[in-house]
Amino acid sequence: SYVLTQPPSVSVAPGQTARITCGGNNIGSKSVHWYQQKPGQAPVLVVYDDSDRPSGIPERFSGSNSGNTATLTISRVEAGDEADYYCQVWDSSSDHEVFGTGTKVTVL
Amino acid sequence: QVQLVESGGGVVQPGRSLRLSCAASGFTFSSYGMHWVRQAPGKGLEWVAVISYDGSNKYYADSVKGRFTISRDNSKNTLYLQMNSLRAEDTAVYYCAKDLEQQLGDAFDIWGQGTMVTVSS
Numbered sequence: 228s229y230v231l232t233q234p235p236s237v238s239v240a241p242g243q244t245a246r247i248t249c250g251g252n253n254i255g256s257k258s259v260h261w262y263q264q265k266p267g268q269a270p271v272l273v274v275y276d277d278s279d280r281p282s283g284i285p286e287r288f289s290g291s292n293s294g295n296t297a298t299l300t301i302s303r304v305e306a307g308d309e310a311d312y313y314c315q316v317w318d319s320s321s322d323h324e325v326f327g328t329g330t331k332v333t334v335l
Numbered sequence: 336q337v338q339l340v341e342s343g344g345g346v347v348q349p350g351r352s353l354r355l356s357c358a359a360s361g362f363t364f365s366s367y368g369m370h371w372v373r374q375a376p377g378k379g380l381e382w383v384a385v386i387s388y389d390g391s392n393k394y395y396a397d398s399v400k401g402r403f404t405i406s407r408d409n410s411k412n413t414l415y416l417q418m419n420s421l422r423a424e425d426t427a428v429y430y431c432a433k434d435l436e437q438q439l440g441d442a443f444d445i446w447g448q449g450t451m452v453t454v455s456s
Binding site: 228257258260262264269270271272275276281311313315316317319322323324325326327328329 | 370372379380381382385394396397430435439440441442443444446447448449
C-alpha cells in the first residue's frame with residue numbers, strides 16, 4: 228500500500244516560514260491535498276491539487292510537489308497557524324485515499 | 336450554507352453493529368462523491384470509504400472491508416455507514432466529507448463535525 232511520511236513536528240517562530248514535507252514514492256505524479264486540524268475541530272482544506280488554495284485560505288499557505296516530496300509552506304507564520312497538518316493523495320493502484328502521518332506545527 | 340451533520344455514534348459492544356448517518360445541506364448532494372474518514376483518539380486521520388455521486392462505485396480501506404458498508408440516499412441528501420462486527424480498534428471520531436469536484440482523487444472541501452464511536456464491553 229502507498230505510504231505518505233511526514234515529520235512528526237515542526238517548530239517555527241512567529242513571522243518566519245514553516246515548511247512541512249510529505250514523502251511518497253513518485254508523489255510528484257499525484258495530486259496532493261493538505262489539511263489543517265486544530266484540537267477538537269474537523270480538518271480544513273488549505274491546499275488542493277498540489278498548489279491551489281480554496282477561497283478564504285490566506286495566500287500565506289502555498290504548496291509544491293515534485294519527485295518524491297510534496298511541501299506545504301506557511302509564510303509569515305502566526306499563532307493561529309498552530310495545528311496538525313495532513314497531506315493526502317488518491318492511490319489509483321489500490322483505489323484508496325491515503326493520508327500522511329501528520330505534522331504538529333508549534334509556533335514558538 | 337453548505338453543511339454536513341453526522342449522527343448515530345455512541346458506545347457499542349465488540350461484535351455488535353452501528354449505523355452512522357450524515358445529513359447534507361446547501362449543495363447538490365447527488366452530484367458529489369462522499370467519504371467517511373475516522374480518527375482514533377490521539378491519532379491521525381484514516382480514510383474509511385468512498386461512494387460515487389450515484390452510488391455505483393464504492394471503495395473501502397482494507398481495515399474495514401467486508402465489515403463496513405457505505406451507502407447513500409440522494410432523495411434524502413443523506414450518507415450512511417453501516418458498521419458490523421465492530422472491534423475495539425474501530426473506536427474513533429467518524430467524519431463524513433464531500434469531494435471538492437466530481438472525480439476520484441479530489442480533495443475533501445467540506446467536513447462534518449464528527450460523531451464519536453466507542454467500541455467497548
